[in-house]
Amino acid sequence: MKIKFLGSPEVVGRAAVLVNSGGKNIIMDYGVEMTRPPKFPISFPPKDLNALILTHAHLDHIGASPYLYVSWGMPLYLTKPTLELADVLIKDFIKLSGEYLPYEYIDYTYMAQNAELVDYRKEYSVPSTDFKLEFRDAGHIPGSAQVIVTSEGKRILYTSDLNTYETRLQKPADINFEDEFDMVIIESTYGYKDHPKRANLEKSFVEKVKEVIEDKGTVLVPAFAVARSQEILLVLRSRGFDGKIVMDGMALEVTEILLRNRQYIKSPRSLKRAFGRVKKVRRWKERKKVVKESCVIIAPAGMLGGGAAVFYISKLYKNPKNGIFLVGYQAPGTPGRTLLEEGVVQVADLTGKTKAKKYYFEFSSHTDRSGLKNFLSQLSGDPIITIVHGEEEGRLGVKEIAEELGFKTYLPVTGDLYVFD
Ligand SMILES: [Zn+2]
Ligand SMILES: [Zn+2]
Secondary structure, X not given: OEEEEOOXXXXXXXXXXEEEEOOEEEEEOOOOEOOOOOEOOOOOOHHHOOEEEOOOOXXXXXXXXXXXXXXXOOOEEEOHHHHHHHHHHHHHHHHHHHHHOOOOHHXXXXXXXXXXXXXXXXXXXXXXXXXXXXXXXXXXXXXXXXXXXXXXXXXXXXXXXXXXXXOOOOOOOOOOOOOOOOEEEEEOOOOOOOOOOHHHHHHHHHHHHHHHXXXXXXXXXXXXXXXXXXXXXXXXXXXXXXXXXXXXXXXXXXXXXXXXXXXXOOOHHHHXXXXXXXXXXXXXXXXXXXXXXXXXXXXXXXXXXXXXXXXXXHHHOOOOOOEEEEXXXXXXXXXXXXXXXXXXXXXXXXXXXOOOEEEEOOOOOOOOHHHHHHHHHOOOOOOEEEEEOOOHHHHHHHHHHHHHOOOOEEOOOOOOEXXXX
């Protein structure tokens, strides 16, 4: 068995791992790096590919995948929510970056026609190969999966993006493995640090929101459409925030998908109840109206790179009574990072110092250093720990933990080929 790293293991983004065994090939994830133009993984001839696996609906894992279906079809393994969410994300990606993309929406629909929907903890055989696949809940976003690949007597685990902690929306990752692995390919986004305690984080978030509302201000929460928007809604309601909550854009579509995939979320009833009370905004007329009210607005995009949040911030940033609450990772070079570090709103053709209050709350859907350590310490056998999906400090952090636990480690770079003997 051979493993080739087609993506970029040295960053958070552009995930793509090729597994070759007995002359057959499968790829796990085929994502993009969200630069402008987006960066694609190393190409691979689709005709030589026996299956594609997509672990979850984030563009850094699926953004390049329709390209593999432009001229050819092969089975696509993924969960039902991943397929339904991918449709929304790919459409939006084409809208925002279509000019740079080597595929069109029709290629996505062709890809979707090849889908084999999978459940957790069941075994699947890839036709005309020796590959056996199994999926385990990754706890990261609804429908996210870790993948166990078996072939030629070797067994590897690809964690993809992992959350070992329970959230309001989801149960933690399923990390009870019965078998030993020869290799574990693990993410390392937060390998260098621990998250703040969840209960404290929620408490101070809701307190600050209430302060702004009591002062008659408007709260804007720019949030990722998938999982984070719903999580924020649940945190507010479960911690007794009773005021008006507005949700906008893609977050609405995503919530509807999640409510149709009940078994992938922890408490469909709580989400249904909370969503039922939300003011749903889809039109410009309504947007212009809600910015004048004292309420909480949850709107994508989470890093202010587009979406309705851009409109809202342009209307809200000049008033010191308002609050802008960033609730997720802000990548370097994004308007969210600029706001966080310099207090400057830089969206569309607007630049200005914010007078509104700004807050940062580290709600994360990735596990942290302690979570990764706990994960590794439960593994049996002697797998080589292959560290991907992290900046340098994250990867070195996981290397340190893994070596303390007595594992061999491997930090691949783009294009590396690992050959089992
Ligand atoms: Zn992800
Ligand atoms: Zn990722």
